[in-house]
Amino acid sequence: MNDKILLAHGSGGKLAHDLITKNFITALDNEILIRMDDAAVFTASGRMAFTTDSYVVSPIFFPGGDIGRLAVCGTINDLSTSGAKPFYLSLAFIIEEGFAINDLQQIIASIKTTADEAGVKIVTGDTKVVNRGCADKIFINTAGIGVIPDGVNISGSNAQPGDKVIITGTIGDHGIAVLSQREGLGFTTQLKSDVAPLGKMVAHMLEVSRNIHSLRDPTRGGLASTLNELAQQSEVSIRIEENKIPVRDEVNGGCEMLGLDPLYVANEGKMVVIVVPEDARGVLKALQQNVYGKNAAIIGEVITGRPGRVVMKTTLGSSRIIDMLVGEPLPRIC
């Protein structure tokens, strides 16, 4: 019985206490978490960023990552979209009774590795266990806190006509890697999820330019939905060029087999950057020096035109309207 999660592991009693002290506190070791109070306490000042996401990806282990790495990266990247330096994360599990403790330990180890890579600390947490059949294996929520450097003012509302649009690398890797694993398809044995913490890459961009207007990570809904959101929020049009968008052959192949468009497939290690034109080259160069930005490309620009409209010049030379995702071709991708 010791190798499975029991309802009592979520009871607030002895087993819960043991699980937390032996597995979580030890593995995630830091001076704030170890106090074991109900709230973490730290000192901070200035403009803070605060965000949350729940992670329900299936399968929980996939090529290039797992739900633990995803849960750290997703929230770090959301903080980074405000230009914030990420500092602290909370970590909350909802676990199905019977879940293997070995798998939980592997997920926690992955959380620790990713948090260390990103320079963030897990400072508070929670564990709930639900009866068998009331959840699918494990769901994770993280919330995050970061501090925004002075002079940085980044928002989805700030894009202006003339700005350049950059994508920090190939699109669709995460979605197709997860789908490939889930469906047991063999076509993408080389493909890995791009799941990565982008805080340091964003900090590097901000050293190069203080004129970045918008940042957003194109997760659910993909690049197309993110560009639509930004165009709506900023009340501008965006024009992109299909032949400038980096897409791996495996992703194109997978999308063809599955009837998907890479523009709508989730990414977990990419950022859309909207920046004044005079800084675009410098930001691109900075990105390309970063391990997670080496395939970055300028893919279009912000233009005047109908607010919220995204247009793509196709490889054939025609133009087509790129709408927001409708429906859900890829449930539980993150």
Add this chain to the structure above:
Amino acid sequence: MNDKILLAHGSGGKLAHDLITKNFITALDNEILIRMDDAAVFTASGRMAFTTDSYVVSPIFFPGGDIGRLAVCGTINDLSTSGAKPFYLSLAFIIEEGFAINDLQQIIASIKTTADEAGVKIVTGDTKVVNRGCADKIFINTAGIGVIPDGVNISGSNAQPGDKVIITGTIGDHGIAVLSQREGLGFTTQLKSDVAPLGKMVAHMLEVSRNIHSLRDPTRGGLASTLNELAQQSEVSIRIEENKIPVRDEVNGGCEMLGLDPLYVANEGKMVVIVVPEDARGVLKALQQNVYGKNAAIIGEVITGRPGRVVMKTTLGSSRIIDMLVGEPLPRIC
């Protein structure tokens, strides 16, 4: 189809966008949330408290509350255990496909009412939808941020021999109210959950005494487990008196029928207060002036003795060791 949650409501696309703007942003209306960026931005400084909890209570509507009110109160109360004034909450839903949108709207309305009562703002959020059968109706995670007033230093590690132990009201109300509803038992028609936000009551206590050593809300595992945690963290013994602990007749009755001990039943609107003896009467009086503290009582004291031991003098005059909860008699109580 419009009255049920679809997978596409969690897709990051058009339906997700509509759900968020029409239901969440409008209902939870505040100037930070409405920016619709991935991270909320606010200015703060000083010692901050940060905490998280996921809520998986079943049933989601119960006498005296619902999962929405619970999700706001639970996290506010965890912030309050550090003496922090709660300011901002995140709000993340995991929803089962097919969940009634009416129920979701009712939950959001309850969240708004409770947040307003407590003076906190919901500033960032997330919605995931999983396939039918992959979650039980709806799970909510909230994380919270508060600011700790100068000179306040409260921790589960600070209890000292001689300190008085206060409980802020009757114990076991939440657990028995939820169980009664879940099991369709008729014995407790009068009983309501005590679920309540305690931030203002804690602030009132701190006006009266800056010598509160420990605060903790006795949720899962009940009063017994919380006292054990505090005794362990502070490396002290705690002695309580059974006949001083306020318990409603309905809770005693329900516990007898179900073979439970009220000491181990969850509360969602109570606080254990450990305070220097000279301030105990003043704190008690302040509590009793508060709507959520009117049944507050001094139930015991911190003593030297084996670290981590909790002893209760029973109504019969004998002493018994009160252990931490073992096992899980009440899954999904919060």
